[in-house]
Amino acid sequence: MIREINYNEVFDAQIHFRTILDCMSRPGKVNHIGEIKIQTPGDWHPASALVAFALLNRDVTFYANNNNETVAEYLTVNTSAVPATVNKADFVFINGLDNGDILLNTNIGVLEYPEKSATVVIDVENIYDVPKDQTHEIILQGPGVETEKRVYVRNISDSILQALKEQNSEYPLGVDVILTDREGNIMCIPRSNNFSWN
Amino acid sequence: MAYVSVKGGADAIANAKELVEFYRLRKRTQPLEIKQIQSQFRLAIDKVMGEGSLYAPEYAALALKQMEGDVLESAFVLRAYRATLQRRYYSDIISTREMFILRKISSSFREIPGGQVLGPTRDYTQRLIDSTKYNESPEEIDQFLKEFDGKIDREKLVDVNTYNKVIDLLKAEGLLMPAEKSYDKTVKDVTLEAIKFPAPRSVTLQMLARAESGGLMALAYSSMRGFGDGHGTIGELRYGAVKVRITDTKGRKRYIGSINVTECEMITKINTTKESKIPYFAIGYGLVFGQNETKAICMSILERGIRSGKKENPSNNQEFVLYHTEGVEAMGFTNHLKLPHYVTFQSGLNNVRESVKRNQEETEDKMKVYKELAKQQQQ
């Protein structure tokens, strides 16, 4: 299994974290997460792996794409995080075309400790901040968004968006989402935001 | 407003730092050697290690030297240093049953297995100031050590053994209260996460072991004096060396050294619980680094009190006890009062002024009305 050597766990992690923080603070904002050459297994997005490298370590658990064992092994080797079932995982990695049912099983925290909930990283084909063909238009409203923010995502299923809406229907309970695309762009939908899509 | 003067902050700090170093050295006495501090300030070091939550006698000695003997400041330095070290392993549970005993007493029985071992203690001496220590010479120390050595019967040394505990006697008789059903056995690491209440026993024990000795004593004393369950009996107090082992990644047990600890098992008064109407003895537990018997005793009193569930006394309230005996945090916050607060104060000032003004206006209004009334009555 590949152990990434191009990744600097001090400085790369810091830069990528700041990118994620910026995206999470400004839902719908599309940021690029860097150009580090890493060799993720299969067609799993390098951007998702970089998000994982920035945030995961031995103290957290994760669930990878439909029990994808190669991704799981890759993450364990490179982050020391521990695989877990989807309902217990702190981080859940799925694909935008997966069935939304996986999302329905994610941990949404408890009222006293709503932060004890999953962060979901979803691989999608493309994320644009201008309208494009064959995309879902996602309209965000809430903290971090001045009035409303429109963002265009290719290859995210209605069932995932529907499931996400359901998981986040009882604020402050819910999950926080990071979308990554093939080009290395990321975009976030925290639970605090209301969204609709066309 | 001198300490926020326009741009002199950095210089002022540098000067203050230099000045305090000057105060440490200005008498030009022989520099204290770390080895000296380590051997002659043994108990101060034990306190520093306990409150500093790091078993490192050399570092504790260094901290004491640097901080001019302030135990709490030294503990603080040690904790800050500890925070820079990565935790690679958790040790296996140490067993005080295999302690190499240096001291062991019980006040609940006249004789205990292995006998009462007084060991090194000043408990039974008169606390008279000893003027002969004013001019202690190396020759005298040599002389003392030589004579002391002469009294040791080397033949007997090999007999020193480990002993079973006093509470084992009570346990064997079935007199000890079984663990409560609600007993939370979860093991947390208080240095890695914020505590949440109610916290499991592991948190209580860790926090108390790291707590400030004086703070623990104040609360434990309040508990004994009338604001708590009263006064327990020391089942056993032991001080000695225990082995520390870790299990490596391949599952092998590795001995990594030994540390000195003081352990106290406090037997408290007979208790009946909701679950059982039979009266039992209950045990409070204390374990601290080095020889710090007062702290171990106080810890055991508070630990028992916290588990008793009777929250009306401050010393029984977990949140109250654990938050407020945390010496390094308490000291920091107390001292932060020295920081400038004039922005905050100005805001309050503004409020009070307005309130006083409103009050004056109201009074004036009322006075006007009264005067008016008085005038009317006169007419």
Place this chain on the structure above:
Amino acid sequence: MIENKKFNTSYNYAFIDETTKKEIRRKLLKAVCIPGYQVPYSSPEMPIARGWGTGGLHVTLAIIGQSDVLKMIDQGSDASVNACNLRDFVHMTTDCATTFDTREATIIQTRHRITEEKLSDKQIMVFQVPQPEPLRRVERYEYKTRQMHAESDYAKMWLTLYEAYVKWGDVMQGAGYPVMVNGRYIMSPSPIPRWDVPNLNNSECLYLFGAGREKRLYAVPPHTKVEPLEFEDVKFHVEDFSNVKCESTGYNVAYMDEMYQDDGVTKKFYVNDSNFLDKLIEKEEVVQHSNKYIKKIKDALQ
């Protein structure tokens, strides 16, 4: 192989080890996702005393990188002794650039003030928080306040504010005026004066809060609704400096310091924010935060 690090003299980049940094980062993200909610965190010991800005340092050190420019203020001043000490510490362990200029900074760590100068979307403001729990004054136990937040049960808080009004004719809270964030959580803005509180609302920059001793992190993302608690008939108001003027600039639409002179009777006022004051003196262009309270004062002046 375990490295022999006995009596070493070097520390990790940004002091905190990477494991703990990651923990703080994960929790900061959650804090951003749930604005105003207090996330518990490990809060490792720092070589700075508890109560002296350890929480702020944890946040700053967990987010700072090689391209950041740090500004450190205490009571509005870059030169305050503790600000100097903290700035030195961060600089020593990261070699980051530091500045007094509010506009240049990418990270501003502060104690008890928000800068008068408007902050941009490229900036993060980090607050040092002594007591993160706004409900602590009305409920002393943590497990109970947590329940109150969980259930949005803020009746006790409102009652206390109302009682203050009945007694003294105003909600007497000065610094640290409680706010409602995103319509869900009551939050302590840290002991900033009321003057600064409206600047938390609908801001461009991200506000992060670290309470080290109490081991809590929280956040107010940009463009988030932050409302000071007020009643229909008792409105929140900022400090009144309408009758005084800054001794060096004549300006008074800013938070002011009141300085007693050596005679113990006369008082002089100065603009509190040291960098803002400098810019006023140098007549540099400076854009101030705007909010409805400041606007009202400015309108009245014209």
